[in-house]
Amino acid sequence: MNRRQLLTAGAGLVATGAMAKAQNIGLPEAAVMNTAATQAPLRPHSGPDYNPVVTLNGWTLPYRMNGNVKEFHLVAEPVERELADGMTAYLWGYNGQSTGPTIEAVEGDRVRIFVTNKLPEHTTVHWHGMILPSGMDGVAGLSHPGIPPGKTFVYEFDLIKSGTFMYHPHGDEMVQMAMGMMGMFVVHPKDPTFMPVDRDFLIMLNAFDIDPGTYIPRVMTMNDFNLWTWNSRIFPDIDPLVVNQGDRVRVRVGNLTMTNHPIHMHGYDFKVTCTDGGWVPEAAQWPEVSIDIPVGAMRAYEFTADHLGDWAIHCHKSHHTMNAMGHDVPTFIGVDKRQLTGMIRKHQPEYMPMGTAGMADMAEMSMELPDNTIPMMTGWGPYGPIEMGGMFSVVKVRNGIDADDYSDPGWYDNPPGEQAYEWTGELPEFASKNSSQTLLTQKPNSKG
Template sequence: MKKLLFGTVLAGVVAIGAACSNDSMQGHDMSNMKNKTSEVSKQLPSETNMEVLTGKEIHLTAKEALLQINDKVKLPVYTYNGSVPGAQIRVKQGDTVKIHLKNELPEPVTIHWHGYPVPNSQDGVPGVTMNAIKPGETFTYEFTATVPGTYWYHSHQESAKQIDKGLYGTFIVEPRNEEKVDRDYTLVLDEWVSNPDESNMDMSGMDHSQMGHGSMNSMSHDMSMYDIFTINGKSGSAIEPLKVKKGEKVRLRLVNAGYMSHKLHLHGHDFKIVATDGQPLKDPQPIKDELLNIAPGERYDIEFTANNPGEWLLECHGDMKGTDDMKVKLQYEGEKGSTDKANATENLPVVDMTSYGKQELGEFTLDQKYDVEYTMDLGTAMGKDGMVFTINGKTYPETAPVNVKTGDLVKVKLVNHSPTDLHPMHLHGHFFQVLSKNGKPITGSPLIKDTLNLKPGEEYVVAFKADNPGNWMFHCHDLHHASAGMVTEVTYKDYKSDYKPDPNDTTNKPE
């Protein structure tokens, strides 16, 4: 279960960014972790206080550690380079990068480059694009960073469990002609379980390595077990303030690594949403006192000018138990001003991304001719072992793939028929343009994304060009839902993979 918080475990990890949800854990004895885990207490350089790795050759190690979430809670976690979130990788557009991942965990892992159009062989999906990296092994990912923006990386091996335990980090590709800002902060949202023994399901004795489809479904509806919300791996007063000086231009890169949506409110300042899922928006207009809703897997870059001295908050709105502790202070250096007050229940409108920014023609339109059209009905059903989540009535691997060939123009209609569940649908290896919502065309900036959140009853039409040959997952990023069946693939008929999965290898668990 995600990030099970064991208050009795001691040690600390300087971390920066966890966020909103989930379950993770066990299958091996954590009782000796204090001996196995090095304490990480160094102050890490960068505006975000997380370790930042730059250059064309990067080294990551997947290993166990202990995460101090607040003054009461420490828990055993899985990490990339000893912190949650893991080291931020920052590269330049155009660089060919090599990332060496060494696995020092007691189980297999991978890295999936969430939102990034890497070659299929580098996508990190075990049993689909590669074998999971076994304990003690090292694997090198290599690709060219062609598209600038804010992305993240995470394990795709038993991902509902491993991301929940902390196996994620951020991946920033700086554009060749970057518009400079004075401060650049990355904030990763996540959720954790402080007392799994008291949650409504008993995960304590479960060996997740034996869990298959539907395994996570006992918890898929009751997200109340996630009672601690974090920003950069910290909660409440443990979250480090964001320092600014009057007149500075500030960028916040907001990443949701959890399994719940979070509505964020920036107090005291106008801001612009300059990018979503790493892709820039056309002429974004200033917003004030509106909530930015960030679904699992999504990223939003916002920018504002520090023109209102004092101490302000960026806070999560809602009524979940962990909501009040998902807030970070914005502090002006050397300036007196008003001191802000939290108000997580204030009734504010949510920004409508379908009408935000300047309308102009994107690459695709609703009425042009498409080579492939696919309808994806997202549903919920009772399976023999509990709740399952379906695409067109089937669970993975029985779901019908989206069959394409290189160069095809593809239109997908997504409809959420689940009565109560949100489904943030994520497409690997491609960006898609959102064309309509509930039958109405998009009226704002062209909206280019890789993760799209559907509330119950909602319908979206999206389009993309099949320009990255391979076999690519298209799945719900509430990974409980993916592990319980809500996965399909985009398969290229003209692609031949060099990777041949061994049918007898049971270690690959792509969901």
């Protein structure tokens, strides 16, 4: 997993009266991730078996057993996150990352989560959607005092229901979430035969407002975010969802942005099988090709990967599939800029006029950009620029993918007759052949 370790055993423990005291002397080690690559799933080493999730461009937090209790250690701290190649953000997160590591456990487990605060202000952790004692709910000043800088608090509770939940601060929440503090908490069913899947992907929708050339998010932004991310990662550097043909696949999507996101997947229809309120009974599951993820909510859907190919998956709000959005950019479609271009080039010889025939040329040109930013449209496929960014990735369905293989298999090679082609005045051989077969197999109508 390429994890380095932080915080040695024997550090002191601070807990309020409302929190259970730890039975051990030292803290569990706090694992840290230093890469933005998707990590292999973390297989369970105790208790009931389950199929672990795969967090796109993320990882799962390891735990230790202390008697019958699973112990985890979260560290709230400033982090550097590579949003995409060529762009790094100075964020706040957990254990070296934003978003934080995924926590996985099993229905019926008792968990003890140590939270060490290395931020410059107090923080808390709210376990979003989980049923637990009110003193463990993580609302600063209501559930318990905020965790002061340099201190460690303990959250301890039983996992009484399975499902997909989230965690984030509920102390100075606006600032801390805008800085990237959030993660996912997956509770697997106690019965491993309940709702089984072969591949289980996890996506956290989050957003930032970072001006080109800068590194720190603008925390006072309400709606006009310019970077839309999955697990604090931007296309084209969001990893693909790699699937073996025939796999039963689940995609869990949580939303901690300030707006809803209609997540659309190409090539398939699917059934919505879970919300953050619980599992949807089979008789109540409904078919979709797009599922709207409300603010502060989670939706999970499932499908069987029957169709080979490279299939886009993205937010269907078009601005959310762009990077470094400039909200004040004027529309130049149909404008004759030749005279203006000549005037500007007298002072700025490298000026390139753009936008008079749409914006697609932006994906093909290599324009000079400020440091630490990325183009508004980027990413290349096998046939040219994909002209996307932000909340966009690809579901890659192949035959012969091993169970634990999530590496990128490359681009799909469409078989003859299964790719759109240019009309040149006559049908190519494969199309002519198919047309002839169709004519021969058609039955005469009732009029002879």
